[in-house]
Structures are given as structure tokens and as C-alpha cells.
Amino acid sequence: MTKGNDLDPQDWAAFRAAAHRMLEASLDQLQEVRDRPWQPVPDDLPERYLIGQGGDLVGRIERDVLPHHGGNIHPRFWGWVQGSGLASDLIAGMAGAVINANVGGRDHGAVYMERAVIDWTRGKMGMPEGASGVLTTGTSQATVIAFQAARVRALPDVRKTGQGAVQLTAYAGVGVHNATRKALELIGVGADNLRQVPLINGQMDAEALSRMIAADRASGGVPFLLVGTAGSVDLGLFDDLNALADLAADHGLWLHVDGAFGAWTRIADDPWRALSDGINRADSIALDFHKWMYVGYDCGLVLIADEAAHRAAFAARPAYLEGAESGLAGGDPWYCDYGIDLSRGNRALKVWCALEAYGEAAFAAAITGNCALARVMGEEVQRHPNMALGADVVSNICVFTARVDLLPEEQSQLNSRIARRLQETGEAVFSTTRVGAVTMLRAAITNHRTRQEDIVAAVDAVARMAALPSI
Amino acid sequence: MTKGNDLDPQDWAAFRAAAHRMLEASLDQLQEVRDRPWQPVPDDLPERYLIGQGGDLVGRIERDVLPHHGGNIHPRFWGWVQGSGLASDLIAGMAGAVINANVGGRDHGAVYMERAVIDWTRGKMGMPEGASGVLTTGTSQATVIAFQAARVRALPDVRKTGQGAVQLTAYAGVGVHNATRKALELIGVGADNLRQVPLINGQMDAEALSRMIAADRASGGVPFLLVGTAGSVDLGLFDDLNALADLAADHGLWLHVDGAFGAWTRIADDPWRALSDGINRADSIALDFHKWMYVGYDCGLVLIADEAAHRAAFAARPAYLEGAESGLAGGDPWYCDYGIDLSRGNRALKVWCALEAYGEAAFAAAITGNCALARVMGEEVQRHPNMALGADVVSNICVFTARVDLLPEEQSQLNSRIARRLQETGEAVFSTTRVGAVTMLRAAITNHRTRQEDIVAAVDAVARMAALPSI
Numbered sequence: 001m002t003k004g005n006d007l008d009p010q011d012w013a014a015f016r017a018a019a020h021r022m023l024e025a026s027l028d029q030l031q032e033v034r035d036r037p038w039q040p041v042p043d044d045l046p047e048r049y050l051i052g053q054g055g056d057l058v059g060r061i062e063r064d065v066l067p068h069h070g071g072n073i074h075p076r077f078w079g080w081v082q083g084s085g086l087a088s089d090l091i092a093g094m095a096g097a098v099i100n101a102n103v104g105g106r107d108h109g110a111v112y113m114e115r116a117v118i119d120w121t122r123g124k125m126g127m128p129e130g131a132s133g134v135l136t137t138g139t140s141q142a143t144v145i146a147f148q149a150a151r152v153r154a155l156p157d158v159r160k161t162g163q164g165a166v167q168l169t170a171y172a173g174v175g176v177h178n179a180t181r182k183a184l185e186l187i188g189v190g191a192d193n194l195r196q197v198p199l200i201n202g203q204m205d206a207e208a209l210s211r212m213i214a215a216d217r218a219s220g221g222v223p224f225l226l227v228g229t230a231g232s233v234d235l236g237l238f239d240d241l242n243a244l245a246d247l248a249a250d251h252g253l254w255l256h257v258d259g260a261f262g263a264w265t266r267i268a269d270d271p272w273r274a275l276s277d278g279i280n281r282a283d284s285i286a287l288d289f290h291k292w293m294y295v296g297y298d299c300g301l302v303l304i305a306d307e308a309a310h311r312a313a314f315a316a317r318p319a320y321l322e323g324a325e326s327g328l329a330g331g332d333p334w335y336c337d338y339g340i341d342l343s344r345g346n347r348a349l350k351v352w353c354a355l356e357a358y359g360e361a362a363f364a365a366a367i368t369g370n371c372a373l374a375r376v377m378g379e380e381v382q383r384h385p386n387m388a389l390g391a392d393v394v395s396n397i398c399v400f401t402a403r404v405d406l407l408p409e410e411q412s413q414l415n416s417r418i419a420r421r422l423q424e425t426g427e428a429v430f431s432t433t434r435v436g437a438v439t440m441l442r443a444a445i446t447n448h449r450t451r452q453e454d455i456v457a458a459v460d461a462v463a464r465m466a467a468l469p470s471i
Numbered sequence: 472m473t474k475g476n477d478l479d480p481q482d483w484a485a486f487r488a489a490a491h492r493m494l495e496a497s498l499d500q501l502q503e504v505r506d507r508p509w510q511p512v513p514d515d516l517p518e519r520y521l522i523g524q525g526g527d528l529v530g531r532i533e534r535d536v537l538p539h540h541g542g543n544i545h546p547r548f549w550g551w552v553q554g555s556g557l558a559s560d561l562i563a564g565m566a567g568a569v570i571n572a573n574v575g576g577r578d579h580g581a582v583y584m585e586r587a588v589i590d591w592t593r594g595k596m597g598m599p600e601g602a603s604g605v606l607t608t609g610t611s612q613a614t615v616i617a618f619q620a621a622r623v624r625a626l627p628d629v630r631k632t633g634q635g636a637v638q639l640t641a642y643a644g645v646g647v648h649n650a651t652r653k654a655l656e657l658i659g660v661g662a663d664n665l666r667q668v669p670l671i672n673g674q675m676d677a678e679a680l681s682r683m684i685a686a687d688r689a690s691g692g693v694p695f696l697l698v699g700t701a702g703s704v705d706l707g708l709f710d711d712l713n714a715l716a717d718l719a720a721d722h723g724l725w726l727h728v729d730g731a732f733g734a735w736t737r738i739a740d741d742p743w744r745a746l747s748d749g750i751n752r753a754d755s756i757a758l759d760f761h762k763w764m765y766v767g768y769d770c771g772l773v774l775i776a777d778e779a780a781h782r783a784a785f786a787a788r789p790a791y792l793e794g795a796e797s798g799l800a801g802g803d804p805w806y807c808d809y810g811i812d813l814s815r816g817n818r819a820l821k822v823w824c825a826l827e828a829y830g831e832a833a834f835a836a837a838i839t840g841n842c843a844l845a846r847v848m849g850e851e852v853q854r855h856p857n858m859a860l861g862a863d864v865v866s867n868i869c870v871f872t873a874r875v876d877l878l879p880e881e882q883s884q885l886n887s888r889i890a891r892r893l894q895e896t897g898e899a900v901f902s903t904t905r906v907g908a909v910t911m912l913r914a915a916i917t918n919h920r921t922r923q924e925d926i927v928a929a930v931d932a933v934a935r936m937a938a939l940p941s942i
Contacts, residue, residue: 006833007765007919008501009558016498022565023494027487029569030479041578049580049587051826057559060827061566065820068580069570082814085571087480088528093564094493095532098500099540100556100767107512109520109539116520137608138814148657162661165636178787179813186619186811188659190633290814294478296571298816316649340657342650343553343609343761345769349536355522356531362477448478 022058023090029066030087033449037426038071071429076454078443079423079431081233081261081291086448088357089296092350101346103135105334114335114348120355121287122303124266125259126280132307134338135299135347139260142286142302143183145339147225149284149304149313150254151187154224156312162188169193169216172227173204175234177258179286180227193221202237202394204228206247213251226253230276231262234433234442235390236374236397238262241278254283260300261446262395263287267360268368272395283309289351292367292396292446299347302339314338366448370396373455374445380459386466387459390435399435399442402466412439418465428458493529494561500537501558504920508897509542542900547925549914550894550902552704552732552762557919559828560767563821572817574606576805585806585819591826592758593774595737596730597751603778605809606770606818610731613757613773614654616810618696620755620775620784621725622658625695627783633659640664640687643698644675646705648729650757651698664692673708673865675699677718684722697724701747702733705904705913706861707845707868709733712749725754731771732917733866734758738831739839743866754780760822763838763867763917770818773810785809837919841867844926845916851930857937858930861906861913870906870913873937883910889936899929 009015029036042048048064072082101110118133136142147170151158155166168189172180174196181191195212197204213223226248228239241257248255257263257279264287265276279285285303289295304310315337336342355363378393381400388404401411402418415432416439422428430441441462465471480486500507513519519535543553572581589604607613618641622629626637639660643651645667652662666683668675684694697719699710712728719726728734728750735758736747750756753776760770775781786808807813826834849864852871861870872882873889886903887910893899901912912933936942 007557007829007837012498012502015558019494019498019561019565020491022562023490026565026569027483027490031483038579041580041583045580046583046587049584049823051587051591051823052831054827054830057562057824057828061562061824065566065580065584066570070572070577070579070581072573073569073571080577082573083571085568086478087486089568089571090490090565091493091528091532093568094490094497094561095536097556097560097564097767098497098544099537100544100554100560101541102543102553102761102768106541108509108541109512109516109536110541112512112517113520113536116517116522120522137812137816140812140814141612144657144811151659158659158661159656160661160663162638162664163634163659164661167633182785182787182811185630186615186658188622188629188634190629190631190635192631193633288814290573296568296816297573298812298814300814314653316653340615340653341608341611341769343611343759343769343771345608345761345767352520352522353528353532356525357528358478359525360523366478 018058022061025058025062025066026090030090033073034075036067037074038069038423038429039067039426040424041068075447075449075451076428076458077447078445078450079429081444081446083291083294083297084447084449085296086294086354088353089350091357092353096346096349099346103344103346103348104336104342110346110348111335113352117348117351118301121301125263125285125303126266127285127303127305130307131303131305132310132338133301133303134335135301136339137298138290138300139258139286139288140179140182141340142300143179143258144186145302145314146256146284146286146304147183148187149309150225150256151189152313153254153309154222167193167221168224169195169221170225170227171195171197171209171212171223173197173199173229173239175199175232176227176229177233177260180258202235203240204244206243209247223251223253226255228255228257228282230257230259230265230279231395235399236262236395236444238275238394241276241281245278245281255281256284256286257282259285259287261288261291264292264367265395267364268371269364272368272371275395293351293354293363294366294446294448295350295354299351310338370445370447370450373450373452374398374443376452377443377455377459380456384459384463387463390438390440396445397442399433399440401438401440402462408437414466415439415441417471418462421465421471422461427461489529493532496529496533496537497561501561504544505546507538508545509540509894509900510538510897511895512539546918546920546922547899547929548918549916549921550900552915552917554762554765554768555918555920556767557765557825559824560821562828563824567817567820570817574815574817574819575807575813581817581819582806584823588819588822589772592772596734596756596774597737598756598774598776601778602774602776603781603809604772604774605806606772607810608769609761609771610729610757610759611650611653612811613771614650614729615657616773616785617727617755617757617775618654619658620780621696621727622660623784624725624780625693638664638692639695640666640692641696641698642666642668642680642683642694644668644670644700644710646670646703647698647700648704648731651729673706674711675715677714680718694722694724697726699726699728699753701728701730701736701750702866706870707733707866707915709746709865712747713752716749716752726752727755727757728753730756730758732759732762735763735838736866738835739842740835743839743842746866764822764825764834765837765917765919766821766825770822781809841916841918841921844921844923845869845914847923848914848926848930851927855930855934858934861909861911867916868913870904870911872909872911873933879908885937886910886912888942889933892936892942893932898932
């Protein structure tokens, strides 16, 4: 029992050498990212990952792990809404591994770093001083936290009693991200109690919303939550957040803003910055750093204007977690009192490294540039006579069909096949979404590596494939 | 717009040099961990972390970040239940940063690696083939996922309708971890509907449990969930999981096991392995890799015996996430269908690196060794005439009072002061918990770096402080 443990390196020189090999391979991957597109998963990859093989770990990672990234680090990846990662993540990854911080609470550096990151973001969003926040895995978890805070404000005893027979109702625009529905399911409000408000010019119809609220009240429902969208996932649309803030105040609703990527228009140039005007008036905001701030997965944030409401929803510390005035049990806040997780990884470090390495202005330029590139893509699409946009390009998303001259069902099949073929050839990654009856190609540009020539080449590749007799 | 981006290194040679400096500093921290105990947070640390200062990032990390770790990497840290981290986390941290995988879904390497990690763990826990799982931030999130699956099995329409007036009731032993209460609050069941079953010899009293279930049924409640504990957070106790499995079957309850750390007795030697006998019969297990598997924060897992029940609770994919037969949108499962998060970081990589670097046997030896060291601590405590154990040492946790000859309130104050002073002097980290009327010192040994001499020295330090006229 007194022998040394077998879980630290027995031969430090060998471990140091292996670590430097890993670093070189990692640096190569970053520097050569344009020449390392995604690739199909080999049939035997699952066997190569089976646990218990041992051997040269770094060699196995070089051979079997690094090449099989998901593509989102590549300049021509615009599928779904995925961030491209940063070189600073490598610095943060090393430092983070040897701190091994649990940021659930207590008094140590990582707690203060998380505060710095939250407070910086709070300022950028224009939320009041004193607003609280907690870093999360992403917008999905942030949404759950925000909705629970909203519910506790509406039903102060709900943590003790459960929701019971009260029918809480929530409101969001048609096309709201699925995270809203999933959060309402999870907390037991139920998806049937999410009202989908029709859009006018891509924004929630305020009159329809008011009518729905009145109808729910008349039938015994308790409206409690209004969800505004800052950057819709399919088309990149923004609700009029100032109008929603007025409505929420009039009707006594909690205004939550889903700003997963779109919240970051706050640091972009106009006209894109203006899209998120009014976000400062939200009761809560959910956003990600791993999309449009390009920081490595995973890292999101929930901000809540009223810290007391935030704590009322989550704070709870039993005897074995009691704080102290000093020592390692000191410190305040303990972030476990602000969300679901008691043990919490150190997400702040990679955001902090990113901001300190590059500065806010570089992020502002990249986000602004992504919107400009989406606009360029829209112009390229319109240069091709058979192509057509599915919707105006509002922010960083461009949705289009490769052959507007076909029947809707034929267009859908063609667009889906083109998306798949371009992924397989390694030329570009679009995902797809439906606009009306047609499945269209969709590019969400949250990629700091994309250049204008990538956009032009990708649209040309779509045109080339669309002209083939069969693909 | 065609210029290169400013978020990749402009000078790769300089970045490579900085990264190697960061690696050297990280390796030094690992190799010298015994000589780098936790330290008080300097008053000006918040200012040093303010965002927007720029400068030499690696230098700032060396000066302001690495020294202010939370202590849990040190051999004499046994506070709360915190893992000590592994050198392999450094390898995983580098590789993970340059893959930047989003493991929400799609078809790429990280998805297959997560499958390998989940399936290996499923096997170790003895759960049936076909059981499903998803990596989480930790046991807290895993518990939420498991409870929602249990609720959906009890009320198949709950995702649509909400829970409504049905009074679901849950059962757990006195002293169950707060994660159970918080999860029931979050999903809207309500903490009042958690029955705390008295313990006999540290295990749930089966007869009392049956009476409580019957009483709830008689008053219109719907018992749905039984939570067994494999490793209680205060004393390291284990329920009789086989007995609970029988009871759950008899009463039609979902058996969830909170195995945050204790589940890993499955790979320890007897007598500790036997503590978790029966865990294979659970409907769900929540456990952490960042505690007793020593892997870096954060990483937990929920396992669910019935994959259909797991998917029924969470699966949902709208048009913009539609899968495909091939290409990057292919692949199955999409892990977003198994939990809260849509975007998901790559937690599997650090577990995989740990297991491949050291092998299962080294973990088994470390876990067994930690239990043996807790027993040694208990023996040391009993060698000191004024000290006394608060409870038998069952697994890896030792709880004791420094001066059993004082009144309870005096003992509590003394133990709290000793914990704080030892933290401040850098000699050892105990946390505290209450046993009956007394706040006691508590060591939870989930630390592969601890040696027998650390245990002896720490108990001696407690004795020395307890003998001082005032501390």
C-alpha cells in the first residue's frame, strides 16, 4: 500500500517526449486544417476504438483519432450551426488538464475566472449589473435553467410541491429551436403547452401572441414564459426583442431569449448588430461560446437578470457542502447553486484564453465577416439562373435550392443528394432544412476560417452537380 | 473580406513556441504536484483575470492560473469527493482541442469513441447488452436524465401534456445525495414527493419502504421511482442493491442507482467489490469518471437498461437535424436523442486515453488501494485516545472527530476550525459533515496520489491541532 501509484507516469522523460509528440501532431492538425477535410468513417473504426488494447497512445491518436474529426474545423464546413474551434483552445486544453478544476464551488482560481467571463458577457449583452449567470454545456442546458427560474418565479413553491394541476403556458415563434420544446418537456410543463406564434416578416406576430395569451387565461391557463429568438436555426431570423420586452411586461411574462449564436450580433457591426437590439431587456438569455465565438466544445451560458430568481430556482446546500468564511470551503458564489451540476468542468478557461489571445475586436470582425459572407453566398446563388434563395439572407444563414425549375419533391431529392455528395467528396458541407414543401441546402456560417473564395467555389460546385443528368 | 482571418495564428512559429512553453509548464505542474499545494486566492486575482488585458498569454497562465488550482490534484486532498486528474488528461486535452468534436450526433470518430466508452462501462456494471447510455457533465445531469426516463415510463404522455395533477412519489434512503432532490425539483415532481426511508445498519429499511409505498398508494399517490445509493456522500455507505431490485420489481418501481463514485467498486477487489452487488439489476445508473476513475472534470454517465425507455424520454429531431443514410448527417445513435444537450463536448476521449494509457488493472488497484487507505485512516484515528470515528469505514470515506471528550457543540467548532486551518497551512484537505449533533472531519479518498504516509501525517496533524490550547 505504500508503493507509488501506477496512474502517474513511471518514466517522466518518456511521458514528456510523448506529450511533445502529441503537441506537434496537434499543431500540425491546426496549421494544415484546410488540407485535412472530413472523411468517411472506416468500417473498422469501432474495432480500433475498443478499450483494452494499450500500445502507443499518441500513435493511435495520430492514426485513428485526429483524421476522423467531424469536419467543423474546416473552412468549408457550414452544416448545422457548428463552431470551428480556435488555436487558443490548445493552450487552454493543456492548462485546464493540469489544474483539473471543479468549478461547482469553493475558493480557487477557476471560480474567479468564470466570474470574469460571465461578467464580460453580461456587459456585452447589456444586461444590468447584478445579473447572474452560469456557464453550461450549451444553450440546451442554459434553456432548462432559465425556464426553471421562470417557473419558480410564477409558482414559488414548485420546487417543494411539484407543478401539480396548474397549466403553465409558454409562447414562442413558429420555428423556435427544439431546445425550447425539449426543456418544457423535461421540466414537466409539457410540449402541448408551448404555443407557436405565427410570424409576420420573420418575427412573432404581436397581435396573435396577445390573442393566444388571452385565450389561455380565459380557459384557466397560466401564461408564464415568452421565448424570443435571436437567430433562428433554420433561417437566421430575429424577433423584435424590444417589442417582445414590452409585451412581456404588459402580460407579466418572463422573457427568455434564445441567442445560441445570434446573441453575438451584439459585438458585430451594423446592420447585424441592430438585429439583437432589445436583448438587454430579457429576463434570461441562453447563448453559446462554441458556435459563433468559435471556442471549442462545449461551452454555453445562461444569464438571468434577477439573481435572486436564479438562486431561488437552484440554490441548495446540504451539510456536506456547507461553506466557510475562509479556507477552501470559502468563496461565493458556489456555482452549483445556479444550475443543474454540482461537479462542473472549467469552461471559462477556454473562453478567457480566446479573448485574451485575440481580443474582442478580432471576434467582432469575424462575426461581422461571417454575415457578410452569407450575403455573398446569397448573391452567388442569385447569379445562377436555376438557383433560388429560400429566404432573404438576414444574418449568417443562407438557404437555397439548386434547381428552382423542378417540382418541389424533385428539388428536395436533388438538394439532399447534393448535400450528401459534397460531404462525401470533401468539397463543402451544407446541411438541409425545409422551406415550405422543399428541402433546401442550408449554410450557417459560424466559421472564422471561411474565405470568400470558399463561398464562390461551393456554390459553383452545387451548380455543377445540379446540372448533371444524375448524381 | 477575402483577407485571412485574425483568429488563427498569424505567426505559426511563434504560436508553436508558445504552445511548447505551455506544455512544459503543464508537465512541470504534473510532475511537481506534491510540491504545489493549494494556496489562498490573492486579493487581486479577480483583477488579474479581467478580460481585455492581452499580453503574453502563456506567461499569464503560468503566473496567475496554474498556481491557483483547487487543491484536488494534490496527494493530501480528500475534501468533498473530488478526483485527482490524470496525466493522460493532458494528452486528451491536446487532441480534443484540435478535433473540436460536437458529439451531439452525425457520423465521425468521436461518436464511435463515446460508444466504446459507454459499452465498456456497461459491461463493467454488468448491465445487459442493449442497455443505452450517454456521457454527461456528471451524476447530477445523469440523474435528471434517468428520472425523466422513469417518469416517461410511468406517464407515457408526460412530454406532451406535462405531469398535471398526478402525484408521483419517489423513495430513497435518508442521506441520499442532494442530486436526487434537485432532479425531482427540476423535473417538477417536487421535493415533497421524495420519501426519505430510514436506514438500518446503513441501508434502506425495506419494511419501512414498503409501508411508505402502501401509504402513498392509499392516499392517491403514484409511486414510480426507487433510488438506491452505491456510496453515500457523507459516510460511503451502500444500499443492499439486490434487495432493492426485488422490491422495485414487486412494486413496479424504476430502480435508479446513484453510483457517483461507489459504482466503481465494481472493478475493486473484495470486500469492496461486493458492496455494489446487484447494481447490474438497476433500471438506471448514474456515475462519474471524474471522481473515482480520476479522469479530469467533467465527465459522468447515465446507463439505462431499456434503450427504448431512454429514447422515449428524449428523442426528438426536427427538420434541420434530419439524419441521412450516408455522409456527415449519417450515423446512429445521435446522442442528442439520449439527453438534454444537443451540442455535446467530447468527454469520451479523456476516458479512453486514461484506460488505454494505464489499463483497467491500474484503476482497479488504485480504487482498491483508496479503500484500504481509508481503513488505515480509521485505524490511525483509533490509535489516538481522544479521537473517535463517526461511523465505521465501509469504503473510501473516513469520518471522525478530533476530540471526543468535548461537548458536541465544542467538537463541532474544533473540527471545523481544524479543517480550515489544515487547508490554510497546506497540510491536508478534509471537508466536514454532520454525524448526529457533531460536525466531523471527513476524508473521501478518491485520489490515486495518496500514500500511506500521507494518511498518517494528516491524522497526526489533526491530533497536534486538537491538543493546542486554541487554534
